[in-house]
Amino acid sequence: MTDQDTRIALVEERYESLERRMTSVETKLDVLREDMHNGQKSMIKTIYVSLALFAGVIISAIAWITS
Numbered sequence: 001m002t003d004q005d006t007r008i009a010l011v012e013e014r015y016e017s018l019e020r021r022m023t024s025v026e027t028k029l030d031v032l033r034e035d036m037h038n039g040q041k042s043m044i045k046t047i048y049v050s051l052a053l054f055a056g057v058i059i060s061a062i063a064w065i066t067s
Contacts, residue, residue, distance in 0.1 A: 001009075
């Protein structure tokens with residue numbers, strides 16, 4: 001095996017290692033993206049419920065004042 005063959009083999013190993021690490025990072029980013037999406041959906045539901053409760057309180061207060 002020549003010196004150049006050794007270098008080529010080493011470069012191939014490094015690229016394979018880099019590819020595995022990049023795949024791992026991509027997988028973690030996909031999980032993070034999904035978690036953020038689910039968190040945003042939950043936050044939006046919380047905001048809607050809060051607004052509905054606030055509107056109910058305002059309507060109740062107006063009904064109480066006018067009665």
